Amino acid sequence: MSAEKVNLDQFIDNAKFTPFHWVVLLWCLLIIIFDGYDLAIYGVALPLLMEQWDLTAQQAGWLASSALFGMMFGAIGFGSLSDKLGRKKTIMLCVFLFAGFTFLGAFADNPLQFAVLRFIAGLGIGGVMPNVVALTTEFAPKRMKSTLVAIMFSGYAIGGMASALLGKALVPVYGWQIVFMLAGIPILLMPVIWAMLPESLFYLKRKGRDDEAKKIITKIDPSYANKDFEIEPIAVQVEDSAPLKALFQQGRTTSTIMFWVAFFMCLLMVYALASWLPKLMIGAGYSLGASMLFLFALNIGGMIGAIGGGILADKFHIKPVLVSMFTIGAVSLVLLGFNSPAPVLYTLIAIAGAATIGSQILLYTFVSQYYPSTVRSTGMGFASGVGRIGAIVGPVLTGTLLGLQLSHQMNFMAIAIPGVIAAVAIFMVNMKNANG
Incomplete structure (x- = not known):
């Protein structure tokens, strides 16, 4: 047998x-x-x-x-x-x-x-x-x-x-x-x-x-433990033996670049908000104590967005979930530029956290599922590395915006733009070439 x-x-x-x-x-x-x-x-x-x-x-x-x-x-x-x-x-x-x-x-x-x-x-x-x-x-x-x-x-x-x-x-x-x-x-x-x-x-x-x-x-x-079994050989494309090149082969080029764009824009928003949200809200007339609570709401929203988004992604598909989250996040950031009652503000900030911190986590998940196991860590490593450039740029760019003395609405609108770009980038990922 x-x-x-x-x-x-x-x-x-x-x-x-x-x-x-x-x-x-x-x-x-x-x-x-x-x-x-x-x-x-x-x-x-x-x-x-x-x-x-x-x-x-x-x-x-x-x-x-x-x-x-x-x-x-x-x-x-x-x-x-x-x-x-x-x-x-x-x-x-x-x-x-x-x-x-x-x-x-x-x-x-x-x-x-x-x-x-x-x-x-x-x-x-x-x-x-x-x-x-x-x-x-x-x-x-x-x-x-x-x-x-x-x-x-x-x-x-x-x-x-x-x-x-x-x-x-x-x-x-x-x-x-x-x-x-x-x-x-x-x-x-x-x-x-x-x-x-x-x-x-x-x-x-x-x-x-x-x-x-x-x-x-x-x-x-x-x-x-009680079976006689053998592991089937892993089907590896010849191109995948060179992990970095493989990111741009077998029709993956556009998707790889779009992942990099999404990571850059997402981490730009994450670090811009994490670094400057209290300062932005103080500039809008809120107290330091209230501004710190806004930062807490941002992180709570991030946790809820990550886990909730993960559940939705398993039930439906991760691509439309991410596109929706980035789009909703951009809208919430634009609305933050307008004076609203405290409960509305906390809700909008939590949504922004879900759409930035939560989406960052789901992006890792998406990339890990997109590439085959032979190049998976390479794909995630380069996407994450490009994202880190966004993390460095985000606080600097936001600080520059604040130095221009723009209106409260314009500051948040500027931070929302990367969310729209990230949504478009994920929409353009080609799932026909996913996982080999």
Whole structure:
């Protein structure tokens, strides 16, 4: 009797959600929580750093950009590397970089040392994102891929909130260094992460490590422990053996460029709002306290948008969901430029958060589902890297707009324009060439 043949794509797509999937989801979620924490703590430490090192606002801005530049290079470099080195090793390397060098940031003696350490930490912060998304996508059953990736990625907002709460409680007592020291905790967890996190089945099969892949298959579906089975070879197009070139072959060129445009515009909006929303609302006559609550509403909306959008994407399709979210977000941003009652304003800001932060997370999901496993991390890495350019441009561009003394309505209309462009870009993605 011949051995049963297992097609990896079909096996994963049709699998039941088991404790194995919980392990993958929860550990990837934990990594993203720490990743989000490490990115957000600069904002917590900023006022004290400016005072300690006598920094101007411009110098503080460049110090913030050091991590963002690192994230850009990390997303591109480690996204491509993992298609060759494997998801697991690359994730571990990124965790070491972002946790270790953020921890060392507590001991920086001057702005230059701090900027170098933040750049290296940024490499890990940016590099881990496409890889945990790829790993979660590759193990998630088809009917819930978008939902699981959205839940996992919502850890970013949890990490950001944790940094704010810990900063408020600990920084006045122990100084800004304490939040950077706490960032080193993942270093202690690395042996456990290594033991708990599985390697990509597709990577193992491509490398001829079938025995390891079979062990993972039996964990996903224990009934295979008593079966004689073989894993079918992965169908790889010749062009896909060169991951970067493959992004522009087999009819993917337009879609790849459109993904890059959408990422750039989305992250431009995310970082423009995250950096300047309180200042914009203060300029419109609201108090500082109310403006901080607007920022909280933005992040809550982002979490709701990510998870809700993921559920809708699994029920319908991710492309029309993203187009709708970007369009609705652009409308809400335009409406924010007009005076409205407080409940309406909070609602509009939450919608804007859902359409920017939430859409950013769904964009990762869309890209991860669009490209075949052989080039998945490369595709996400380059899209994320281009997006990081938008993240750098967003706060600078918004600051320039504020310097022009434009009206409140014009400021928000300017921030809404990238949402319209992102919606058009996603609409132009060609699904005929999706996933090989």
